[in-house]
Amino acid sequence: MKITLTVNGDIYPLEVEPRRVLADVLREDCRLTGTHLGCEHGVCGACTVLVDGRAVRSCLMLAVQCDSRSVRTVEGLRGPVGEPHPLQRAFSAEHALQCGFCTPGFLMVAAGALESDPTIAEDPDRVRALVESNICRCTGYEPIRRAIMRAEYIK
Structure with missing residues (x-):
């Protein structure tokens, strides 16, 4: 499926399989490796990102569910000139x-x-x-x- 993710303000036009989880797409396709995969069952929280401002477990959310939505990863916490949040x-x-x-x-x-x-x-x-x-x-x-x-x- 063709989707468009807006991640940390950057637009990523992607083609993904419908079954791929957001965490894998962020890490592999967007090359944003700050989102960690621990349990892959939604228990540990290492994969937490913000989707439209709400915390979600990206190991449980399909990437296609985020089409045209705003995703923020830990890389998106930095300030405008790269300073720590x-x-x-x-x-x-x-x-x-x-x-x-x-x-x-x-x-x-x-x-x-x-x-x-x-x-x-x-x-x-x-x-x-x-x-x-x-x-x-x-x-x-x-x-x-x-x-x-x-x-x-x-x-």
Whole structure:
């Protein structure tokens, strides 16, 4: 099928098999490898991207479902001249990454949540629930939670 993806503001006219998932198309066809594939069952969250501003598991969403929609990957968080997004700076300041495999998914789920409702960062229970949506095997989640609570940097 012929589709057009708008990814991080760039237009990608593509021809894809209807059964291909968005994560594979992003990584292989768009050459955006920041979206990681972990479990490929929608459980770990490493593949989280934003579609029309909402966090989705790109391992579960078909690329054809994103035809003519806006997709944002972790590469799309950078600023206009390539500077790190404030959320990326907060993750660094709070040491919220170790191996880094899960980090793009956490960044995208946090960015989507904070952009739709910045007050999430003021409620530890809501941040805890947000963090529980993804899996990290290294950090113990506390640094990730602290980084998201630093949302005053991105308001």
